[in-house]
Amino acid sequence: MGFYIGLVHYPVYNKHGETIASAVTTLDLHDLARLARTYEVDRCFVVTPLEDQQRLAERVKAHWTDGYGALYNPNRKEALELLTICGTLKEAKDTITLQEGRSPLVLATDASPEGVKTLGYQEARGMLERAGGVFLLFGTAWGLEARSMAEADFVLEPVRGRGEYNHLSVRAAAAIILDRLLGRDG
Amino acid sequence: MGFYIGLVHYPVYNKHGETIASAVTTLDLHDLARLARTYEVDRCFVVTPLEDQQRLAERVKAHWTDGYGALYNPNRKEALELLTICGTLKEAKDTITLQEGRSPLVLATDASPEGVKTLGYQEARGMLERAGGVFLLFGTAWGLEARSMAEADFVLEPVRGRGEYNHLSVRAAAAIILDRLLGRDG
Numbered sequence: 001m002g003f004y005i006g007l008v009h010y011p012v013y014n015k016h017g018e019t020i021a022s023a024v025t026t027l028d029l030h031d032l033a034r035l036a037r038t039y040e041v042d043r044c045f046v047v048t049p050l051e052d053q054q055r056l057a058e059r060v061k062a063h064w065t066d067g068y069g070a071l072y073n074p075n076r077k078e079a080l081e082l083l084t085i086c087g088t089l090k091e092a093k094d095t096i097t098l099q100e101g102r103s104p105l106v107l108a109t110d111a112s113p114e115g116v117k118t119l120g121y122q123e124a125r126g127m128l129e130r131a132g133g134v135f136l137l138f139g140t141a142w143g144l145e146a147r148s149m150a151e152a153d154f155v156l157e158p159v160r161g162r163g164e165y166n167h168l169s170v171r172a173a174a175a176i177i178l179d180r181l182l183g184r185d186g
Numbered sequence: 187m188g189f190y191i192g193l194v195h196y197p198v199y200n201k202h203g204e205t206i207a208s209a210v211t212t213l214d215l216h217d218l219a220r221l222a223r224t225y226e227v228d229r230c231f232v233v234t235p236l237e238d239q240q241r242l243a244e245r246v247k248a249h250w251t252d253g254y255g256a257l258y259n260p261n262r263k264e265a266l267e268l269l270t271i272c273g274t275l276k277e278a279k280d281t282i283t284l285q286e287g288r289s290p291l292v293l294a295t296d297a298s299p300e301g302v303k304t305l306g307y308q309e310a311r312g313m314l315e316r317a318g319g320v321f322l323l324f325g326t327a328w329g330l331e332a333r334s335m336a337e338a339d340f341v342l343e344p345v346r347g348r349g350e351y352n353h354l355s356v357r358a359a360a361a362i363i364l365d366r367l368l369g370r371d372g
Contacts, residue, residue: 015259027213031355038347038354073201075353161224162368167261168224168361169217175358176365182348183362 002042002100002133003182006092007032007170009048011145022141024053026060031171032138033079039182042099045092046085057085089137089148096135104133108152109177110143111159111166119154121180127154128181136181138174188228188286188319189368192278193218193356195234197331208327210239212246217357218324219265225368228285231278232271243271275323275334282321290319294338295363296329297345297352305340307366313340314367322367324360 007028010021029046036044046057063069064080086092096104107124110116119127128134137144137152149155158166159176168176193214196207215232222230232243249255250266272278282290293310296302305313314320323330323338335341344352345362354362 027355031358034354035347035358037351038345038349040348075351078351079353159224159365160370161221161364162226162370163224165223165261165264167265168220169213169357171355171357172217172221172361175354175361176369178347179345179362179365184346184348 001128001131002096002104003040004043004045004092004096004104004133004135005032005036005041005174006045006047006089006135006137008089008137008139008144008148009046009050009053011147012139013142013145015142017142019145020141021048021050024048024057025140026056028140028171029057029060029083030076030080032174033083035175035178036082037079039178041082041178043084044082046083047087047089047092048085049087054085054087057083061085093135096133100133102132104135105131106135106137106152108137108144108149108155109173110139110149110155111168111173113149113155113158116149116155118157120157124154124156124181136177138170140170187314187317188282188290189226190229190231190278190282190290190319190321191218191222191227191360192231192233192275192321192323194275194323194325194330194334195232195236195239197333198325199328199331201328203328205331206327207234207236210234210243211326212242214326214357215243215246215266215269216262218360219269221361221364222268223265225364227268227364229270230268232269233273233275233278234271235273240271240273243269247271279321282319286319288318290321291317292321292323292338294323294330294335294341295359296325296335296341297354297359299335299341299344302335302341304343306343310340310342310367322363324356326356
């Protein structure tokens with residue numbers, strides 16, 4: 001099974017519920033790439049239509065895969081190599097479809113999905129075993145826009161801790177969700 | 187049961203295995219505080235003996251708890267309030283002992299513990315139910331020094347994903363470990 005993740009910067013919401021293209025956070029690129037490597041994810045797509053942000057992401061990747069960073073920290077090279085920067089979600093999905101020979105199952109994540117059928121983690125794990133390929137989407141800023149959410153096959157349940165508070169960073173949420181779906185809990 | 191975490195900047199290792207005091211990463215303060223709030227951790231101690239780094243951490247905290255940030259994002263205020271900045275691990279542990287009326291069980295985390303008896307997550311969850319208070323330590327930079335490791339009651343098993351690679355950021359590792367110990371996986 002091919003497993004792919006997307007770090008989506010457009011279309012996402014800002015604090016006021018308006019659709020925006022968020023800025024790339026370089027630390028997110030590192031954290032998501034290291035998670036991808038740890039959980040043997042096939043590829044992490046960094047989705048942004050903004051060309052300057054694409055260039056920023058490409059520069060970070062190149063520093064660690066071809067530049068000084070590759071010598072300084074080879075572990076980081078192994079991780080950052082998994083990043084592919086692209087302009088749209090559709091472009092990412094098409095790449096996966098080409099790779100896998102069929103459309104992936106698209107799973108969106110959201111801290112507070114409204115009016116959507118959400119999928120629990122146990123259910124999702126069962127589904128992964130049968131799926132050909134999976135594309136798991138993480139929204140930056142205030143989360144994925146409803147449009148992307150609607151295009152997903154399912155939305156995963158929000159991560160809950162011990163209470164009702166669920167305002168995690170995308171880095172932390174991605175870590176928890178990947179571990180719940182793919183981790184081996186000792 | 188009181189549950190406490192420590193984000194330790196000293197004593198930790200650098201890339202070359204030398205003991206250092208690492209710099210505070212402000213994003214770590216946010217991510218750890220948000221995780222602490224999500225998993226209803228009683229307090230997150232930010233441990234650094236460097237006074238300028240203590241001031242930096244205090245300034246970040248104050249911005250979000252008393253300053254403009256508290257109005258801008260009240261969810262962040264709830265999280266950052268859980269931070270206590272202190273100079274040494276001993277100071278943090280004494281504060282917990284005072285609070286709980288007895289010493290906490292100290293659990294260290296490490297990406298590659300050597301020659302130490304490690305504790306699995308299932309075992310650890312069982313232990314939590316019986317423990318009076320727990321103090322869970324996360325090392326920054328290249329991880330907690332052997333000295334702190336030796337003072338811990340147990341060291342948790344390294345987080346493994348699907349392979350052998352385990353070079354996660356402290357933010358991602360903390361997210362996964364807290365979810366494994368305290369999360370309710372749907």
